[in-house]
Amino acid sequence: MGSKYTKRYTEEFKRDAIALVDSSDKTVTAVARELGISSESLRGWYRRAKAGRGEDAPRELTSAERDELRRLGRRVNRKRIARVMRERDIRGVTRRRHRSLTRPDAKAKPAPDLIGRDFHAARPGTRLVGDITYLPTAEGWLHLARWLDLATREVVGYAMADHQRAELVVDALDMAHGRGGLEPGCVIHSDCGSEYTSAQFAHRITELGLRQSCGRTGSCSDNAAAESFRTLLKEEIGTRTWPDRATARAEVFTFIETFYNRRRLRKHKTFGYLTPAETRQRRQNTLAA
Incomplete structure (x- = not known):
């Protein structure tokens, strides 16, 4: 008892x-x-x-x-x-309030939204989402354009410059095409910023045999997967002002190549907790089996 x-x-x-x-x-x-x-x-x-x-x-x-x-x-x-x-007097990073900096081109006709807030992909190289992040430095802004593969959440292409002209997003797309194994007809989704609605960007997408997709202006939910990377980036490397663009560029490169793609874990419904690079490898092995 x-x-x-x-x-x-x-x-x-x-x-x-x-x-x-x-x-x-x-x-x-x-x-x-x-x-x-x-x-x-x-x-x-x-x-x-x-x-x-x-x-x-x-x-x-x-x-x-x-x-x-x-x-x-x-x-x-x-x-x-x-x-x-x-x-050690270490404190967590406090997020700043996000302001939409998308500058739409009033004369351009945006592409249709082929994503529809469905941020999933059955296999790598079929759906990418992109966005631009503005990093403050003592020399002025450093603009980071990047493309994420929705099947793996890996950053497969990115570019940084002191401007945000169309060639910035084109350079990032060229990297994604070269290293991301994009399939013909791969959907390239972004917001309606003037860089993405430019003739130069549209021409490059056509040359590569891809399909363009655009969310609505001012609607962060239409490109939430791309914007979530921006939030994580600023949480991890901070929201300070860098002394120069070279320092900011080096930190972003290290974050993407050594931490985000290869060390950051994300739960996959089938494979469990894996890094983006491991998810890509696992998916490729599954498709090849």
């Missing part, structure tokens, strides 16, 4: 248990097991103590975070990360 009474703990015991959670790198569950108490009780004490100090209670790591840490061969929890950030 089970116990007929509820075990009670002194306030001193609770404070010591909470201090142990704060001072160790162990989870609440692990500390509770060592003390011989229920994890629910210890978690409740901890939450109330944090609330009294105006702090956030600990949360469990997400499956994506756990997966990435396992891949790196590291065991770490949120409390340790929070403590190290406090000790």
Whole structure:
């Protein structure tokens, strides 16, 4: 038969248990097991103590975070990360309010929307989405044009320049065509900015045997997949002003080539957590089988 009474703990015991959670790198569950108490009780004490100090209670790591840490061969929890950030005075990046900088060409007739907010693709090289990001430097703006493959979310083409003329997006498209394995008739989707509705861009798409697609002006939802990359980019490398364009260019290159395409994990409904480059390889192997 089970116990007929509820075990009670002194306030001193609770404070010591909470201090142990704060001072160790162990989870609440692990500390509770060592003390011989229920994890629910210890978690409740901890939450109330944090609330009294105006702090956030600990949360469990997400499956994506756990997966990435396992891949790196590291065991770490949120409390340790929070403590190290406090000790080193590290703070998270605060997003700026986004302003739409799309400049439509009133005289141009935009292409039809072939995506329709369906940001999925059955295989690589069939659907790309693109956008331009403006990075501030002491020398002036650095403009980044890029193309993402919707099947893998890999940045397959990009270009940077001190201008945003049509050749900027054309150069990015040429890179995507050269390294992205684009199929004939691949959909190239963007907003209705003047760069994308230019005759030069339309001519290049025709030359490459691709199909152009445009969302509505001022509707970020029509190109949400491309804009999500902009948000992630500024979260990871910050929203500061770089000393010059060369420094900003180098940081963007490193972010795309060493982190985003090859290290950042994204959950795929079939393959699980993979980087964009791994997703491309897995899809190619599946199609070849």
